[in-house]
Amino acid sequence: MSSQEYEEVLDYVExxxxxxxxxxxxxxxxxxxxxxxxNSIRLSWTGDNGxxxxxxxxxxKEQSQLWIEANSWKDVRSGDTVTRRWEHFPDIDPVPxxxxxxxxxxxxxxxxxxxxxxxxxxxxxxxxxxxxxxxSELNLLDR
Numbered sequence: 001m002s003s004q005e006y007e008e009v010l011d012y013v014e015x016x017x018x019x020x021x022x023x024x025x026x027x028x029x030x031x032x033x034x035x036x037x038x039n040s041i042r043l044s045w046t047g048d049n050g051x052x053x054x055x056x057x058x059x060x061k062e063q064s065q066l067w068i069e070a071n072s073w074k075d076v077r078s079g080d081t082v083t084r085r086w087e088h089f090p091d092i093d094p095v096p097x098x099x100x101x102x103x104x105x106x107x108x109x110x111x112x113x114x115x116x117x118x119x120x121x122x123x124x125x126x127x128x129x130x131x132x133x134x135x136s137e138l139n140l141l142d143r
Contacts, residue, residue, distance in 0.1 A: 001097060006059055009066060010041050012103045013057045016110040017043040024118070050074055051120060055113045057106075065094035068109045070117035074125060077141060082133055085125035089116045 001009075014031055020043065021028045028045040040058035047053060051074045058067050073086035095102075095109045133141075 001061075001064065006039055006061075009059055009097060009102070009106065010039065010057075012106045013041050013066070013110060015103075016107045017041070017055070019107070020110070020114055021045075024114075047118075047120075049121060051122070051125070053117045053120065055110060055117065057110065059097070060094070063094070064097045066097060066106060066109065067094050068092045068113045070113040072117050072120040072125060074122065075131065075141065077138075080138060082131045082138070082141065084129050084131050085122075086127045086129075087120060087125050088127070089113065092116070 010033060014033065017028075017031050020026060026045045028043060032042045032044070034040045034042075038058075039061065040056060042054055042056045044052065044054040051072050053070070053072045055068065055070045059065075060067050069092065070089040071086060072089075073084055076083045076085065092109055092113050095105050099105075
């Protein structure tokens with residue numbers, strides 16, 4: 001695939017992200033598109049329950065596939081200690097970049113990731129790690 005064709009793939013992903021934002025009334029951060037050879041794009045938002053979520057789509061040129069993953073996390077502060085609780089959803093089937101109906105298949109993959117991550121609640125966050133933050137980083141959490 002050419003660079004222009006990879007850009008078209010990311011355009012399809014971005015369109016799917018915009019569709020999710022509109023149809024689910026998400027208060028999403030701006031869609032972040034990573035150029036400079038990264039060939040990935042990310043949609044992030046925070047739910048009403050304070051759980052942050054994202055969907056990351058990345059072109060794997062060597063496999064000629066679009067990989068899609070989703071994540072949920074919540075940082076819990078207790079004094080100067082911050083614990084991140086999270087869940088990772090890597091089990092979305094990669095989308096081959098060749099073949100018919102590429103835009104439809106990309107939209108389906110993004111929807112699958114969204115359906116896994118959207119309903120996550122606090123009790124679903126099964127992974128946990130204490131974050132090592134300095135005082136200025138802790139101060140940013142207070143904003």
